[in-house]
Amino acid sequence: xTDRRTRKKDLTATTIIDTAMEMFDAHGFDQVTMExxxxxxxxxxxxxxxxxxxxxxxxxxxxQRLSRAHQPLVEKLIATLPDTRQRLLALYRGTAQWFVExxxxxRPYMAHRLSMPPERMLDDDQRSGFxxxxxxxxxxxxxxxxxxxxxxxxxxxxxxxxxYMAQVMSWLYGGGDLPARMxxxxxxxxxxxxxx
Numbered sequence: 632x633t634d635r636r637t638r639k640k641d642l643t644a645t646t647i648i649d650t651a652m653e654m655f656d657a658h659g660f661d662q663v664t665m666e667x668x669x670x671x672x673x674x675x676x677x678x679x680x681x682x683x684x685x686x687x688x689x690x691x692x693x694x695q696r697l698s699r700a701h702q703p704l705v706e707k708l709i710a711t712l713p714d715t716r717q718r719l720l721a722l723y724r725g726t727a728q729w730f731v732e733x734x735x736x737x738r739p740y741m742a743h744r745l746s747m748p749p750e751r752m753l754d755d756d757q758r759s760g761f762x763x764x765x766x767x768x769x770x771x772x773x774x775x776x777x778x779x780x781x782x783x784x785x786x787x788x789x790x791x792x793x794x795y796m797a798q799v800m801s802w803l804y805g806g807g808d809l810p811a812r813m814x815x816x817x818x819x820x821x822x823x824x825x826x827x
Contacts, residue, residue: 644682644692647672651689660686660739687743690736691759698760705764715772716821722768723795723813726761730799731809741803762792791820 650672654663665686669679683689704725708718730737740759747754755763769787772778778787798812 643674643678645696647674647679647682648689648692648696651683651686652693655686655690655736660690660735685743687739687746690740691743693736694740694759694761698764701764702767705767709768709771715768715775715777716817718768718771719765719817719820720814722764723817724810727809727813730802734803737799737803741800762788765791791816794820 647668651663651668654668654671663686665679666676668686668689669676672679683692705722708721712718712721744758766784766788769778769784769791773780773784794816798816799809801807802809802812
């Protein structure tokens with residue numbers, strides 16, 4: 632159970648995110664100002680800036696909410712797909728498809744992440760939360776014996792996350808087929824780069 636104050640803070644954050652995302656969809660991210668978001672969400676500008684210092688931070692909040700909502704899907708992947716490779720492919724392909732459809736939100740999110748001081752870039756409050764879903768799949772893979780267990784989940788996740796960010800950035804700023812890039816990512820992660 633959460634206390635009343637926490638529930639009120641969560642409701643305010645949800646209202647701000649919902650309002651901003653509706654406005655971004657209707658008018659475009661660059662056209663919407665923080666002042667307009669505060670006015671439409673019926674919150675003081677100081678309140679808006681206390682919750683979200685930038686529009687990009689609002690997008691991060693939206694992505695975090697999406698990642699939490701996808702946790703049951705991750706559990707379903709573990710329950711229904713036979714191995715880590717298939718689970719990672721399903722998760723990354725689904726994410727790639729969403730990115731293709733919502734590319735206009737990915738640019739501000741990446742700009743926000745890359746503007747962080749290096750010591751803050753890996754803080755959970757600065758990330759989408761997608762890494763937590765991936766970690767769940769990696770933990771299941773280690774339990775099942777698909778993944779080596781002499782490397783910790785954090786190290787596996789860092790390796791995969793670095794490859795993921797590189798593929799997304801290459802696609803975002805260079806084009807190409809993002810789902811195909813995700814297939815390459817999973818193959819390299821699961822099999823390495825050695826010629827078979």
